[in-house]
Amino acid sequence: MKIYQTHKAPNPRRVRVFLAEKGIEMDYVEVDIAAGENLSPAMRAKNPTTKIPFLELDDGTCLGETLAICRYFEELHPENPLMGRTPLEKAQVEMWHRRIEFHFMLPIGMCFQHTTGYFKDRMTPVEEWGKESGKNAIAYFDELNEHLKESTYLVGDYFSIADIVLLCAIDFARVVQIRPSDEHSHLLAWYERVSARPSYSA
Numbered sequence: 001m002k003i004y005q006t007h008k009a010p011n012p013r014r015v016r017v018f019l020a021e022k023g024i025e026m027d028y029v030e031v032d033i034a035a036g037e038n039l040s041p042a043m044r045a046k047n048p049t050t051k052i053p054f055l056e057l058d059d060g061t062c063l064g065e066t067l068a069i070c071r072y073f074e075e076l077h078p079e080n081p082l083m084g085r086t087p088l089e090k091a092q093v094e095m096w097h098r099r100i101e102f103h104f105m106l107p108i109g110m111c112f113q114h115t116t117g118y119f120k121d122r123m124t125p126v127e128e129w130g131k132e133s134g135k136n137a138i139a140y141f142d143e144l145n146e147h148l149k150e151s152t153y154l155v156g157d158y159f160s161i162a163d164i165v166l167l168c169a170i171d172f173a174r175v176v177q178i179r180p181s182d183e184h185s186h187l188l189a190w191y192e193r194v195s196a197r198p199s200y201s202a
Contacts, residue, residue: 020199
């Protein structure tokens with residue numbers, strides 16, 4: 001099996017960190033999204049959405065969507081679970097994963113796409129929307145900081161896929177000059193903890 005990715009993009013990194021936490025080795029195929037390689041007929045046949053990453057199994061079956069790929073490996077390798085250990089914890093992990101995706105990672109993505117013009121050959125950037133999205137992402141730092149005031153990770157003392165998505169989103173946000181400030185001390189302490197994990201360099 002192999003994963004098609006663009007190494008510098010945040011979503012493939014989410015999968016790499018997830019697999020690193022589980023100790024799973026993987027073959028990666030680099031895709032040049034800037035040049036539109038992901039839009040080719042051959043790639044569309046494998047992954048109609050054209051988004052990366054996507055996983056191709058040995059029988060030719062392809063799985064797109066970051067969360068679906070991680071779910072597949074969570075089921076194959078349940079040891080060191082990253083999606084929750086109890087019914088409540090599983091629900092809390094999913095809750096925080098969705099919150100981070102909707103309230104932080106998506107706005108960061110919109111800020112990047114609409115203010116940098118990186119994909120202007122295939123979309124119409126709306127700069128004001130990009131700027132507004134960036135403001136919304138920055139505002140969410142306050143909520144995260146308050147939550148992490150009394151929580152080691154997003155779900156208590158349990159490191160999960162929710163922490164992985166936040167880590168990758170915060171690192172990617174630097175591209176559009178968005179970072180937590182010194183007043184977000186609890187969020188910064190969380191960042192120091194998660195970035196010290198060996199999987200950080202995946």
